[in-house]
Amino acid sequence: xxxxxxxxxxxxxxxxxxxxxxQALDRTAPRLPMRPGQIExxxxxxxxxxxxxxxxxxxxxxxxxxxxxxxLHRSGGFRNFLQTIEKNVPAQSWTST
Numbered sequence: 496x497x498x499x500x501x502x503x504x505x506x507x508x509x510x511x512x513x514x515x516x517x518q519a520l521d522r523t524a525p526r527l528p529m530r531p532g533q534i535e536x537x538x539x540x541x542x543x544x545x546x547x548x549x550x551x552x553x554x555x556x557x558x559x560x561x562x563x564x565x566x567l568h569r570s571g572g573f574r575n576f577l578q579t580i581e582k583n584v585p586a587q588s589w590t591s592t
Contacts, residue, residue, distance in 0.1 A: 516546030
């Protein structure tokens with residue numbers, strides 16, 4: 496882990512992570528409403544959809560989050576996300592004084 500105690504004032508520190516695969520669920524039937532003595536119920540049956548990968552970066556100083564989803568979990572998707580970070584972070588944030 497990199498030390499954050501001796502970094503320059505204008506240095507940018509990002510925490511980048513990925514979550515894969517994420518599957519969107521869609522139920523085959525509507526929720527069953529609550530009744531006296533029973534909780535709201537849902538069916539356990541759902542159609543399978545494709546999965547997606549979520550990439551996220553957190554700027555630790557500002558709390559700003561940059562996120563992006565990719566339909567496939569491949570290295571090209573991660574490189575695309577790194578380009579998204581570069582486009583969304585001002586150049587002066589990368590330089591130190």
